Amino acid sequence: MATLAGLSAAMISQVERGLNDPSLESARRIAQVLDVPLFDLFRGATEHETIVARSADRPEIATAQRDWTVRRLAPLNPAIELLEGELGPGAVSSDAPRGHPSSEVILVLAGTLQLEVDGVTYLLHEGDSSSYSSTLPHRFVNPFELPTRFLMAISPPSY
Secondary structure (H helix, E strand, O other): HHHHHHHOHHHHHHHHOOOOEEEEEEHHHHHHHOOOOOHHHOOOOOOOOOOOOHHHHOEEEEEOOOEEEEEEEOOOOOOOEEEEEEOOOOOOOOOOOOOOOOOEEEEEEEOOOEEOOOEEEEEEOOEEEEEEEEOOEEEEOOOOOOOOEEEOOOOOOOO
């Protein structure tokens, strides 16, 4: 797995034993090798059909600089994933656009977001939304001086 993810065996071992938290990029690589959505790496087991997600217990992933964070807002659901993202000034969600097998809807809560989908750039302001096939290469960019916050609904879950 380490070779496929481009990580050291020692790093994988430390993550498995809870001694090290992977960076966002490392977690993405591990999820890709395992062929699971990124947040599945943080999923806890459940015994009930009705699940309550407490705001204080929301799983979050972030870059080392914390200029790009994503939090799961709702309990794990096999049909849809609800996430809140924050992108700091000058930050990007990934170095290069990437795709995954889902559909996405995004709603900008605060600030302005530059959405890149399949080589086309869309500027979304507070209250604007967009839907697109996330199988197309896409990413979020914030070239502005203020942070931006947004909601994402992804179906089926694949983040």
